[in-house]
Amino acid sequence: MNQIIEVQSVSKSFGGVQANQDISLSVKEGIITGLIGPNGSGKTTLFNSIVGQHPIDNGNILFQGKEISKLRVGEIARLGLLRTFQQTRIYNKMNCVDNMEISVSHRGRRFGSMFSSRKGEILDRAEELLDFVGLYSKRFLISGDLSFGQQKLLEFAMALMNDPKVLLLDEPTAGINPTLINGLIDRLKRANEEMGVTLFVIEHNMRVVMNLASHVFCLAHGKLLAGGPPSEIQNDQKVIDAYLGAH
Amino acid sequence: MTRTNEVLAYIVLAAVGILGPVFFENYIQQIAVLWIMVLMASTWDITGGQMGYNSLGNITFFGAGMYISAVVQISMGYDVAEYTAAFGAIKVDFTDTQYFTGIALGIIAGGIGAFLIAILFGIAVFGLRGPYFAIGTLGIAVAAGQFVGTIQYLGGGSGISMPVYPGGVDQRNVFFYILCFIITVISHIFLKWLYSTQFILAINAIRDDEDKAEAMGIKTGIYKVVAWSIAAFFMGLIGAVFGNMIGFIEPIEVAFPTATFGIFMVAMALLGGKGTLWGPILGAIVFHIIKETTWTLLLGWQWVALGTLIIINIVFFQQGIVGWLQEVKPEWFGLTVDSTSKKSEA
Numbered sequence: 001m002n003q004i005i006e007v008q009s010v011s012k013s014f015g016g017v018q019a020n021q022d023i024s025l026s027v028k029e030g031i032i033t034g035l036i037g038p039n040g041s042g043k044t045t046l047f048n049s050i051v052g053q054h055p056i057d058n059g060n061i062l063f064q065g066k067e068i069s070k071l072r073v074g075e076i077a078r079l080g081l082l083r084t085f086q087q088t089r090i091y092n093k094m095n096c097v098d099n100m101e102i103s104v105s106h107r108g109r110r111f112g113s114m115f116s117s118r119k120g121e122i123l124d125r126a127e128e129l130l131d132f133v134g135l136y137s138k139r140f141l142i143s144g145d146l147s148f149g150q151q152k153l154l155e156f157a158m159a160l161m162n163d164p165k166v167l168l169l170d171e172p173t174a175g176i177n178p179t180l181i182n183g184l185i186d187r188l189k190r191a192n193e194e195m196g197v198t199l200f201v202i203e204h205n206m207r208v209v210m211n212l213a214s215h216v217f218c219l220a221h222g223k224l225l226a227g228g229p230p231s232e233i234q235n236d237q238k239v240i241d242a243y244l245g246a247h
Numbered sequence: 248m249t250r251t252n253e254v255l256a257y258i259v260l261a262a263v264g265i266l267g268p269v270f271f272e273n274y275i276q277q278i279a280v281l282w283i284m285v286l287m288a289s290t291w292d293i294t295g296g297q298m299g300y301n302s303l304g305n306i307t308f309f310g311a312g313m314y315i316s317a318v319v320q321i322s323m324g325y326d327v328a329e330y331t332a333a334f335g336a337i338k339v340d341f342t343d344t345q346y347f348t349g350i351a352l353g354i355i356a357g358g359i360g361a362f363l364i365a366i367l368f369g370i371a372v373f374g375l376r377g378p379y380f381a382i383g384t385l386g387i388a389v390a391a392g393q394f395v396g397t398i399q400y401l402g403g404g405s406g407i408s409m410p411v412y413p414g415g416v417d418q419r420n421v422f423f424y425i426l427c428f429i430i431t432v433i434s435h436i437f438l439k440w441l442y443s444t445q446f447i448l449a450i451n452a453i454r455d456d457e458d459k460a461e462a463m464g465i466k467t468g469i470y471k472v473v474a475w476s477i478a479a480f481f482m483g484l485i486g487a488v489f490g491n492m493i494g495f496i497e498p499i500e501v502a503f504p505t506a507t508f509g510i511f512m513v514a515m516a517l518l519g520g521k522g523t524l525w526g527p528i529l530g531a532i533v534f535h536i537i538k539e540t541t542w543t544l545l546l547g548w549q550w551v552a553l554g555t556l557i558i559i560n561i562v563f564f565q566q567g568i569v570g571w572l573q574e575v576k577p578e579w580f581g582l583t584v585d586s587t588s589k590k591s592e593a
Contacts, residue, residue, distance in 0.1 A: 073458075073461050074461050074464055074465070074466060074467070077461075077462055077464035078464040082463070083462065085462075089456050089458075089462075090455075090456070090459070091452045091460075092455055092456070093451070093454070093455050093522075098448050098451070101448055102449055102451075102452045102460075103463055105464065106463075106464040106465055111469070114445060114446050114449060114469075114470065114473070115444045115445070115446055116445050118445060118448075137584055140583055140584075141583075142582060162464065
């Protein structure tokens with residue numbers, strides 16, 4: 001399998017805080033990769049670096065073998081590398097269908113297409129995906145009026161609407177009740193298997209990560225601590241120490 | 248807005264537009280100004296309401312269109328510098344053909360010129376957000392007025408007397424009334440179309456969360472500049488007409504009236520409900536009626552009355568008339584839970 005994202009000795013600091021130090025890891029195409037680590041270990045910073053939210057201090061980031069560390073957020077998104085946010089971000093004064101429609105991929109779009117009409121297959125796809133996440137009946141409601149969990153599902157559906165090659169999910173299950181989490185895990189797996197989207201997931205809920213990912217990386221204090229299959233990571237002494245505090 | 252309501256609104260507006268000047272001949276200029284205000288509020292709302300960028304400088308394009316049109320019209324028969332230097336002392340004598348060709352070309356040039364200016368300024372100011380954008384655009388409008396006032400070629404602070412309409416006063420009034428009405432109707436039809444395309448979704452997305460829109464791959468920069476340029480185009484057209492309608496243009500009071508029309512258009516959109524197609528139209532009508540009434544009945548206190556209206560609007564009624572309706576009667580706007588599932592539909 002190909003390495004779709006390659007992070008090569010990336011460092012990023014904010015003032016005196018070394019959020020990422022010399023991190024190298026790679027994400028394989030077609031599978032679900034997990035990223036764990038205690039709070040403040042630099043997981044979200046790494047995501048931000050990958051999608052071009054901020055410039056990195058050192059290192060290279062490759063997407064499908066192409067250097068992307070100098071590109072801007074929008075350009076990277078149009079390549080097919082997308083992220084969702086830890087604090088859910090949707091267009092909260094628009095209804096769900098509109099949220100979905102505007103999330104279509106802007107890859108290779110021409111200037112004139114910004115004035116194209118709103119009927120047809122885009123709408124069908126939007127409704128199909130809303131149905132997929134279970135929001136079909138709420139599709140005409142203003143998205144800001146939905147519950148937090150529903151907004152998370154909507155954001156996930158919007159990301160799928162964009163037809164990404166890789167989707168970076170920042171804590172998809174945070175703030176969602178346990179019943180809904182099972183549904184979400186199932187949908188993440190289906191998105192990966194049926195739609196062929198490579199997923200790279202930050203997750204605190206160990207049960208979820210172990211259930212979901214076939215490869216897991218662990219960060220601590222801005223450094224890569226370990227990487228491997230979930231069963232291996234689960235029993236890695238360094239990882240356990242990082243989470244529980246070494247004695 | 249439901250279909251029947253909309254048809255009803257069009258019938259009423261068409262009746263006012265066509266029969267108004269017939270029955271209330273003395274108010275023909277006021278009704279013409281009403282349409283201008285409808286256009287101003289509606290086009291301001293493209294960026295202010297739909298895109299969340301509160302421009303205080305859209306009046307720049309009004310003045311730009313006015314001056315561009317003046318130059319084009321005068322150059323049909325005179326050397327512009329000579330004409331403006333004479334401060335109206337030249338015996339103005341355009342043939343009918345010269346006048347009408349001049350005004351037609353002038354209006355079109357005014358629109359296109361304003362459009363291009365908006366692209367230029369847009370690239371510069373759309374790096375700013377929130378209050379910085381508002382102040383930046385206000386700065387452009389104020390500076391534009393002062394700047395034009397220093398250019399002798401354009402008559403400086405003393406302004407330009409526009410070419411005189413070849414015909415009687417009544418005919419002149421009707422001519423400019425029709426121009427105002429038609430341009431406003433065209434702008435409305437254009438916006439109605441624009442708001443049915445993907446464009447509206449993109450600028451709404453920018454309003455709700457610009458960083459998210461960027462992260463989803465939307466080319467926000469282009470959308471922002473295009474949205475503003477569309478507003479500028481129509482402001483340029485109507486500015487060109489207004490200059491001719493007034494007959495005399497000068498930079499501060501007529502062409503770049505930042506503190507009156509520049510603010511009115513924002514107040515009207517807020518009153519009616521920003522971010523909707525009908526809000527600014529309704530707002531402009533209500534605002535214009537209140538303004539004209541207070542100017543007649545409360546003379547001396549008219550600005551206080553208008554200020555009070557704006558304060559009440561901002562403090563108690565931020566969502567505006569249409570926004571309030573949307574809260575009270577969401578089903579009129581299609582905001583409903585559809586309990587049928589996707590599968591049963593198929």
